[in-house]
Amino acid sequence: MNQVASGLVTSQWNIATLGLLAASDGAINWHTLFFFIFALTACGFALAVLVSSHVVRMAFFLIVSLSAASGVMFTSGAHFVGTMQLLIYVGGTVVLLIFGVMLTAQEAFITLKTKAGDWVLGILVGGTLLALLVQVAFLDPTWHSTDYQQRLAAQHEAVTEELRQELLAGRDRSELSPETLQKLADLESEIASGFPENVGRIGLALVGVRADTTDESVGLAGYLLPFEIVSVHLVVVLVGAAYLARAKRRRTDLIE
Amino acid sequence: MGFLSEPVGLSHYLAVGAFMFVMGAVCMATKRNTLGILMGVELILNGANINFLAFASPYFREDNLGLDGHMLALFVIVLAAAEAAVALAIALNFYNNHATIDVDRASELRG
Numbered sequence: 128m129n130q131v132a133s134g135l136v137t138s139q140w141n142i143a144t145l146g147l148l149a150a151s152d153g154a155i156n157w158h159t160l161f162f163f164i165f166a167l168t169a170c171g172f173a174l175a176v177l178v179s180s181h182v183v184r185m186a187f188f189l190i191v192s193l194s195a196a197s198g199v200m201f202t203s204g205a206h207f208v209g210t211m212q213l214l215i216y217v218g219g220t221v222v223l224l225i226f227g228v229m230l231t232a233q234e235a236f237i238t239l240k241t242k243a244g245d246w247v248l249g250i251l252v253g254g255t256l257l258a259l260l261v262q263v264a265f266l267d268p269t270w271h272s273t274d275y276q277q278r279l280a281a282q283h284e285a286v287t288e289e290l291r292q293e294l295l296a297g298r299d300r301s302e303l304s305p306e307t308l309q310k311l312a313d314l315e316s317e318i319a320s321g322f323p324e325n326v327g328r329i330g331l332a333l334v335g336v337r338a339d340t341t342d343e344s345v346g347l348a349g350y351l352l353p354f355e356i357v358s359v360h361l362v363v364v365l366v367g368a369a370y371l372a373r374a375k376r377r378r379t380d381l382i383e
Numbered sequence: 384m385g386f387l388s389e390p391v392g393l394s395h396y397l398a399v400g401a402f403m404f405v406m407g408a409v410c411m412a413t414k415r416n417t418l419g420i421l422m423g424v425e426l427i428l429n430g431a432n433i434n435f436l437a438f439a440s441p442y443f444r445e446d447n448l449g450l451d452g453h454m455l456a457l458f459v460i461v462l463a464a465a466e467a468a469v470a471l472a473i474a475l476n477f478y479n480n481h482a483t484i485d486v487d488r489a490s491e492l493r494g
Contacts, residue, residue: 155387162391166399173406173426182416189422192403196429199399200456203433203440208456212432215460220425220467227418227471231478239415239485246413253409257401264397272392275442322441328450329457339450350454357461364465371472 158202158276165198180238186225193217207326279318286311393444396437404430417474417484421467428463432456 172192179185193216200209241249265271286307293303328339335349407426414420437443439452448455478484481491 159391170402173403177406177410203436205436220464231484241413249409249413253405257405260401261398265394270393273390273443368468368472372475
């Protein structure tokens with residue numbers, strides 16, 4: 128009976144670890160693969176925005192670049208911010224820009240060629256800056272790679288082993304210690320879906336409650352005040368933008 | 384394809400952020416179209432956001448920014464939306480008054 132139970136438990140838990148352990152013996156690391164797909168798309172289309180001189184194409188390349196950037200955000204574990212990037216940036220800001228393009232797209236302005244001297248100067252300064260920044264990014268050798276997946280797999284292995292020992296010691300499946308089972312459930316949820324609880328924590332932080340830290344020195348340092356400021360700022364800015372961009376027929380009538 | 388089996392680290396994310404930042408900066412410097420300059424600003428803000436989220440990620444460092452990085456990135460997104468609305472209104476005004484969107488011909492905007 129115990130043998131059967133332990134066999135069931137190990138086979139069920141091994142499926143979850145396979146995805147993690149496969150990465151260690153030369154197979155494709157899926158996180159890396161998707162990071163490179165999104166990163167290369169984002170960078171390539173950002174370059175296309177710079178190189179293209181056709182303003183409608185620039186807007187399209189910008190959409191692809193920003194969408195791929197949201198993919199990069201997803202691979203860094205920031206699911207909510209990545210979603211907001213897609214909703215607000217790609218769905219809102221860039222649509223606004225495209226309206227601007229459509230409102231001003233006259234024959235003479237669709238392609239405004241940059242002067243050759245400006246190109247040379249821009250590429251010189253930009254290339255220097257890029258070389259400097261990339262060098263700084265790779266300065267710290269501990270930043271080159273991460274052992275997060277291996278650490279998680281090791282923890283998972285340890286907890287599974289603990290449970291297996293309990294089963295082999297003759298305990299029934301219903302008598303396993305609840306703390307260890309909870310630890311295992313937490314680890315498996317972290318492996319499968321990252322940190323979905325961050326969404327609720329972001330919402331709480333916006334109303335001034337920090338649920339993610341027990342640090343006393345942080346106290347009630349939520350984001351209620353910045354949230355209020357940015358809300359009022361957004362209202363003022365949008366009213367101002369509507370005022371600036373309105374049709375000015377009445378004023379010219381008065382002058383005439 | 385050895386690099387595909389190695390986990391990526393913080394440096395790779397910072398490099399992507401740096402690349403998008405530089406593309407945006409050069410875009411702002413070289414484009415003559417007002418809307419092209421606006422697109423450069425969007426690219427710059429995105430590069431900054433990727434850096435914030437990379438430093439906030441629990442995957443790369445033990446002492447990460449955590450939720451603070453996510454909050455800052457969200458505020459950057461909201462402020463970028465506000466900035467785009469105002470800048471677009473100014474560009475439309477400029478276009479209505481001067482019948483051009485070439486910034487090289489915007490010298491009359493001086494005071």
